[in-house]
Amino acid sequence: MTKTIDSHIFRQTMGCFATGIAVVTAHNDKFGAFGLTVNSLTSVSLDPPLILFCIDKNASLHAAFRRADRFAVNILAAGQEDVSRHFASRHHHGQPKKIWDKPQGETPILRGTLGWLLCRRHKLYAGGDHTIIVGEVVDLRKRPGAKEPLVYFHGRYRGLES
Numbered sequence: 780m781t782k783t784i785d786s787h788i789f790r791q792t793m794g795c796f797a798t799g800i801a802v803v804t805a806h807n808d809k810f811g812a813f814g815l816t817v818n819s820l821t822s823v824s825l826d827p828p829l830i831l832f833c834i835d836k837n838a839s840l841h842a843a844f845r846r847a848d849r850f851a852v853n854i855l856a857a858g859q860e861d862v863s864r865h866f867a868s869r870h871h872h873g874q875p876k877k878i879w880d881k882p883q884g885e886t887p888i889l890r891g892t893l894g895w896l897l898c899r900r901h902k903l904y905a906g907g908d909h910t911i912i913v914g915e916v917v918d919l920r921k922r923p924g925a926k927e928p929l930v931y932f933h934g935r936y937r938g939l940e941s
């Protein structure tokens with residue numbers, strides 16, 4: 780027998796699983812540079828180096844990310860709530876220049892993060908109402924310094940201590 784799972788309680792329960800926050804960024808002719816805030820980021824494999832994130836099929840950037848053959852995962856630092864909110868809103872592109880760092884080829888990179896991973900699209904999988912996008916890491920940078928991450932827990936932004 781399958782129990783019916785209340786989606787609100789599902790969200791609340793998964794909200795107990797604290798995560799970091801990343802912004803996945805890419806570039807196309809229509810939008811220029813664009814990005815989406817995600818906390819579904821997971822590393823998948825070391826050899827080859829694979830990561831995944833899940834994107835809602837109803838997200839306005841769903842088609843753009845499905846088509847993106849390169850994208851970057853930017854790992855947000857403590858204090859970057861504004862960047863997270865920005866890329867979780869409808870204004871995913873055309874942002875003020877101060878948000879962006881030097882791009883990697885055509886792929887946009889965000890300023891002030893803990894680091895980034897440049898990925899080539901590896902595979903797409905169906906995942907219920909989301910698409911699972913798996914990327915192969917082709918370059919990466921961990922920024923120097925002892926910055927802390929931006930944490931997401933119980934639907935709120937946190938630091939490591941709060």
Ligand SMILES: Cc1cc2nc3c(=O)[nH]c(=O)nc-3n(C[C@H](O)[C@H](O)[C@H](O)COP(=O)(O)O)c2cc1C
Pocket residue numbers: 800815816817818819820832833834835837838839840863866867868869931
């Ligand atoms: C902390 C946080 C994590 C999120 N994680 C994801 C995610 O993993 N996948 C996803 O599709 N949307 C995620 N979202 C929602 C998107 O950032 C965005 O708000 C949503 O796709 C709505 O975009 P739209 O209004 O352009 O359709 C997250 C939002 C926040 C604030």
